[in-house]
Amino acid sequence: MGHEPITDRAGTLSRRRFTLGAVGATLSGLAGCITRGEDSGLEGAISIDGSNTVFPHGAVVAEEFQWRNNRVEISVQGSGTGAGFQRFCEGETDIQNASREILEGDDDNEAVLCEENGIEYVGLETALDGIAVFVHPDNDLVDCLTVEELEAIWESGSDVDTWSDVRDEWPDEEIELYGRDPASGTFDYFTEALTGEVGNIRSDYSASADTNVIVRGVRGAQYALGFGGAGYYYENEDDLKLLAVDNGDGCVKPSRETVESEEYQPLTRPLYSYFRADAFDRDVVRSFARFFFEEVDGEATDADVVEDDETLTWTQWAARRVGFYGIPDEQVEASSEKLEDAIAEVTE
Template sequence: MLMKRWIWGCGLSVALLVAGCETKPANTDSGTGPGAGTGTAPEASPAATPGATDVALSGEITVDGSSTVAPITSLIAEEFGDKHAGVRVPVGISGTSGGFKQFVRGELDICDASRPISESEMETLKKNNIEWLELQVAIDGLTVCINPKNDWCQAMTIAQLKKLWAPDSTVKKWNEIDPSWPDREIKLFGADTDSGTFEYFTEAVVGKKNSSRPDYQQNTEDNVLVQGVAQDEAALGYFGYTYYVTNQDKVQGLPISNTENPADAVAPELESIRSGKYAPLSRPLFIYVSKKSLERPAVAEFLRFYLSDEGQKLVAEAKAVQMSGDQLKAAREKLEESLKK
């Protein structure tokens, strides 16, 4: 397989040029709350791309949104481009909310999303006469990370994280969370407010979406957050599992307890995330597609490839967590049913 190239630019959207050859939405087949995404990764089957055709494809498919989903979509876009020389798939990373702002105006074919679409976004789509389809494509575990030189914090509870991240938090030092920890200032790093990661983290940890202390270093670029934690011994930050697992030489994932007892903490790992045991920070990852765009053969075949066995292997290559067999089957059936209409 070709070496995959991720092109990241601070403050800029990624453009992958392909060349060569709340009320939750009613159409969500799998869980969308904290801890969603259970089961076992599917085995490869002979039908790699259900319903695929041999039609020569061309054109551009515009994608923007979640920085958590972007590494997956980028790998799939590149591999798809190797098979279809006439198709170009630029993948932007303006954040989930930033992507939805474009999607509801009809400016995108596909929006990568690390959270479900909101009621207000659905209302805007309806107002603009845009029909859409939601497809789960993977699972993520929001990972709380510390610097590897941090030798005092072995685990944290959700209650401790809430104390640290709540909008009225006055916590400045580690010993204000646990008296046995050192009298050292905590440097905080996290997702920016346009990010689905920010919305999910605040709802799961603080208990209210978009509710967070403002005095932390935020960025759309997850790699910037990784570097921030890596460069400060007393730092703590959160970002998607992909960015943690590809930077384990720089940051350390923190086990999280959903009870008051730190001994119950669960580490962010593939199986704990897939099973939902890494609660409440396991979450589904989505792509949203305009049904009008879905009428174009290139878009239809791109989505089929995304959900094919070959495409789903790229989910693992991107260091994300694959869906269960049942979840993948449901996503494929939803796509094929929509294509029939």
């Protein structure tokens, strides 16, 4: 089975080969199908699991790395941030993609689970995402909601049932609510950003582990409201209406400019890749981890991804390629330095 990565080579695959709709899919065994690409001499296997939101980013980085190292096998799965951390902290995977930081609180303490199993790790910011708030395209009532209005709608014990409960001038139409389930890192970030407390959310909304289900719910009801990663909106922008969010400085929609500048607040969030420290004993894992922060080559240029006179690393390029946003250059440097320090602790 022939294969080429997501760049601009002749006969390439679509730039949306690994779209945000591919949640739950897997690249397991893909490397065994490669009959083209570059034989660098590097070989070995790497296992990745975690956030189904972050899955497309990890898949694209893995795909590009495998093209340049076609004897490497990388399996990429999207079991969810919570489920992925359970596997990671039990030593079942090398890398954990996460849409939030590892939990260190009193409840569901993932960091303690890792410690109990002797798993040391380093967590690196590798992409940015904006959590989008969206409605049905025929909803002409609203273009922007304040953070206070969003909190009133979503918080636990909310008495907001209709659009008129949000603003008096709006009609008495019931708001059908769709969002991520409590196992999702998106859920954790969204609830904390709006209410100041992870998990502070009303119980009578339609919760799903799959943002595509949320999208279908919102586009099926004129007065529905939902939230999910901004990339999912842009994959379905003909079927949804994107709302701006007013954090006190005016209404702002998530876009490359507003997320990468962190103007879109409070719903701009970092995405993470966690690496098991003991896996750095293997050259293949060290090389793959460093690949995230290496500059892209000439085959990765794309008018939709790379601006004029702009130099991107693979993690920035892949983020934009699948509908996320690139971390700032200073964060690239910080993550790369943090990675090298972690590798040094294992290998020196």
